[in-house]
Amino acid sequence: MASNIPKQQILSLYKSLIRESGKFPNYNFRCYAIRRVKDSFKANKLLTDIKLVRKEVDYAKENLEMIKRQAVIGAMYKTDKLVVEN
Template structure:
């Protein structure tokens, strides 16, 4: 069970790290919010089959986020007023 917890923690960190790479503020904040909410919703999950299903879903979402980050960098949006201005 400890190995499963380490895998879940590693997946969580990877999802958060990849989500911060979005160039668009709105996509970045939405992805971070969704990752945190999804893990919060499933924190009390104990069924091994359900855990495995959620882990697989997490890895699928990680792959989607990685692809979308690459696509997002191809088409850089204009910075929003609420974002920090680069000096």
Template structure:
């Protein structure tokens, strides 16, 4: 996988994580974004092609998990809490 493709994967993961919008899951959203950034920084030094491929496969698997979490959150969305209305204003 080329650097632009890895960057695209990184951006996709961040974009999907930001779709987790429920107030109750905001800490999960922040954790996911932090772990994505940390994971890509840690793996930046990998030079062995096999290790790089394993890291990319894990990231793609994690992206699928994030996408499922977003879908589940949308399926079971609840009314906004009072605090959510005040946070956006």
């Protein structure tokens, strides 16, 4: 993702998405969210069109807010840990 958006801002957004995705209490949701973030950033790594980069950054920001909400909701309804988590 190269554009006039600072690389540091994109990296910060990536780290925030990974951090917030790790807050899901459910193992399956947590792994899925982290995998989706990594795959999305990897797929868009070589974007050069400024409009497309801005669109993807805006989409990532929307997803960050959604992940934050879902992590809070998930924390309200705790379940037992899976065997693979122990």
